[in-house]
Amino acid sequence: MGGADSESAAEVCNNDFTTILAQEGIHHLLSGEQKVPLPSGKNKMICLLFSANWSRPCNAFIPQLVQAYNVLKDTGQELDVIFVSFDRDENGFKEHFKFMPWLVLPFDVNLQKILGNLYKVNQIPSFIPLGVDTKVLAKDVVGLIKDYGADAFPFTKKRQEELKAMDEAKRQGGKLDELFNGINYPFVSNKGVKIHPSELVGKTIGLYFGAHWCPPCRDFTSQLIEAYNDIINNNNQEFEVVFISTDRDHKEFDLSLTKMPWLAIPFEDKSRQDLCRIFEVKWIPSLILLGPDGRMISTNGRAMISLYGARGFPFTEPKILEIEASLMKEGDGLPQEVKDCKHEHILKLEMPKAYICDFCKKRGTFWAFSCDVCGYDLHPTCIEETL
Numbered sequence: 001m002g003g004a005d006s007e008s009a010a011e012v013c014n015n016d017f018t019t020i021l022a023q024e025g026i027h028h029l030l031s032g033e034q035k036v037p038l039p040s041g042k043n044k045m046i047c048l049l050f051s052a053n054w055s056r057p058c059n060a061f062i063p064q065l066v067q068a069y070n071v072l073k074d075t076g077q078e079l080d081v082i083f084v085s086f087d088r089d090e091n092g093f094k095e096h097f098k099f100m101p102w103l104v105l106p107f108d109v110n111l112q113k114i115l116g117n118l119y120k121v122n123q124i125p126s127f128i129p130l131g132v133d134t135k136v137l138a139k140d141v142v143g144l145i146k147d148y149g150a151d152a153f154p155f156t157k158k159r160q161e162e163l164k165a166m167d168e169a170k171r172q173g174g175k176l177d178e179l180f181n182g183i184n185y186p187f188v189s190n191k192g193v194k195i196h197p198s199e200l201v202g203k204t205i206g207l208y209f210g211a212h213w214c215p216p217c218r219d220f221t222s223q224l225i226e227a228y229n230d231i232i233n234n235n236n237q238e239f240e241v242v243f244i245s246t247d248r249d250h251k252e253f254d255l256s257l258t259k260m261p262w263l264a265i266p267f268e269d270k271s272r273q274d275l276c277r278i279f280e281v282k283w284i285p286s287l288i289l290l291g292p293d294g295r296m297i298s299t300n301g302r303a304m305i306s307l308y309g310a311r312g313f314p315f316t317e318p319k320i321l322e323i324e325a326s327l328m329k330e331g332d333g334l335p336q337e338v339k340d341c342k343h344e345h346i347l348k349l350e351m352p353k354a355y356i357c358d359f360c361k362k363r364g365t366f367w368a369f370s371c372d373v374c375g376y377d378l379h380p381t382c383i384e385e386t387l
């Protein structure tokens, strides 16, 4: 189809979606086994779902859409969803629409192409809402529905901005119960306790995003456990960590949890995904720190724990500045070079941020005595005897 042709066709389509169907000889849709008349789009929003049974992302999305759709129907929202099949044959098509509670366009390869071109569908699944006048309201909103479910309705730009503003308010608002979706007992632990958000009010909280399959997470978990235990023992329990798993399945989640002395959001709870979105977590491990007032202190808790451990608590800016200053002072009190009996070369004072001590094999941060020749490192406290 040429550029000019598809443009004029798009106009027709924008003016009246059903005209296109009529031109192609389509006079009814399917609803289960029943034939039903074409919706006019006059009183109800029409949404087009482009999907296919052979596509894994489509099969993953359909149950999410069914759930959102049922909520919208139950709350009386006026919308019709029409499935446009991108299946290769009628069997795939039938298999795919078996679980769909909405309207279905009869299988027609030619119409797939026409509608796909008209609505510029370049990937599936694609979900395109048309306004009551069947004009395209928004580009593909699959991502929006995955993120917000039925709350995404009516999918307009205005609604998208509202949802973003709501996320921002949750991120900055300092209201723990809102952040955890108003669920009464959103936290569990490997000891089987269930905890209400009010029990965390007034504490510094670390939201720990991680997964068992990720080796850097396992490494960070052990660092965090050490810091956590020290903080809890020294600070009257004013710290809590909540694990937000990005594990692939429940078994992996359970494995993650067995080692953790802190709380977790249950694997079944959708607020795991919400929290990833709200705090814009792009990689794991990630530790978001919230202050005792519930407001965010830092998105970089991972570096703070790695560098300062329990010493960094409560991780506020003045506290970090104080630590940095005392570390500088510590460095002033150390010699620039030493010769330790454990190593044949001269060791120089350096600030490598993080290293493993070649004597005690424990992690070290900030000051180290390092060998330029072979990369041997020692904690300042592991220097024994200078020759």
Ligand SMILES: [Zn+2]
Residues within 6 Å of the ligand: 357, 358, 359, 360, 361, 362, 378, 379, 381, 382
């Ligand atoms: Zn050492």
Ligand SMILES: [Zn+2]
Residues within 6 Å of the ligand: 343, 344, 345, 371, 372, 373, 374, 375, 376
């Ligand atoms: Zn050396």
